[in-house]
Each structure stands twice: as C-alpha cells, then as structure tokens.
Amino acid sequence: MAPVSPAKQQVIDAYARTTGPVAFLDESYQAPDGTDPGRSTFYIFTAVLVELKNLDELRSGLLDVAGSTYWHTRDALRTDDGREQTRGLLAYLAEGLEPCVVAHRVKVDPDDHDAEESRKACYQALAVDLASGRVGVWDPVDLLVLEERNQRNFKNKDQANHKELVSGQRVARNTRLLQTSPAHERLLWLPDLVASAFRRTITHADRTLYQLIEGQVHFVNEA
16 A cells, blocks of 8 residues: 555544534636726635545545546636536536535625635635534534645635634634645545536536536525
C-alpha cells in the first residue's frame, strides 16, 4: 500500500472528527471588468452535502463515470465528449439526492474588482446556513471542505473569513474549514459540477445541465 501524503492524511483526520454530513464547496464567478463596464457580474458559492457513510461509494462512482482520476468541469464543457461526461456525472449525483446548496450574489459591486468581498459574503452566508442545518433537509454541518486556492494570501483570506464567523458566534466553535485539493479529495468534483451547471443558466441561458439536479438544489436566503 502506498504511503498516505500529509495532505491526504489531513483530510482523513478531519473526517474522523466529524459526525454530521460533510459539505464540499466550490465557486464560480464573473468579476467586474474595467475595460467592459457593461459586463454582467455574479458570484456563486455551492456546497454538496454528503453523509460520512456515503463518501467511499460516491468517490468510486465518480471515478467510474468520469473514467479518470482528473476532472474539471470547465475544461470538460469545451468538448462534446466532455459535455456528455458532465451530464453523466450530474445524473449520478441526482441518483443519490445529496442536498446541493447555492449562495448566489446576483451582481458584484463595481468597486469589488477581484470579487473578494462577494466571495466573503457568499461563503459566510453559505457557512451559516450549513452550520445551522435545515429541518428535514440537512443536519448541522461542522466540516466544510473547500477547494484550496493556489496563492497563500488567498488561502489565508478564506481562513480569515471563516474565523470571523466563529469569533462572531455566527457558527458553532467546532465548525471547521478544511482547504484541500481535488487531488486529495475527489468529492470536490461535486460542487464544481453544481457551480458550472448553475453558472450556465446565467451565462448561456442554458438550463440543460442544471435541470438534472434542480430538484435537490436549495438556496441560501441572503448572499
């Protein structure tokens, strides 16, 4: 058996400390463009909630459908085969009815050039909703797994946004944010799929992909 990397072990250890569903998070956005003031803007943060007992089954299923250990929906949507695989992965997600939660900021402030303020607002609204639970839909979440960003300063911002929620008592003290890569947790493909499907309803007026999961999508009240 190959040794487990420290990053992968961090994920395993995080699961060992949680009892409720795990929320996997990703985003998609269109920031203001100074050269194109008429450009539409938005920010989307998505979460897919998976029960601990279903983690292994979902990982295996995603691998079977994708036929690869690598996936990025944006890249896949550029080809006919990739679009067909995307539909297959979303259909697979729909089979299990895992709750998908969306925080959507309809318009990014023109002064929010890098959309970081919109990111913070969407993340915090989403985290509060997830940690609170929603009766009959999902139990309170205490572990949020977010696809980490490449630059350290951005990772630090995400951690600071989460710590602000804890210090302000907007989420319970035991609510944790873990930033990791899809290379260490394939289930991060799920919010990427949901974010891309919802994004296309805005950018392409195309609901074809979104309709596959629409029945299990829930929206955060404010973002």
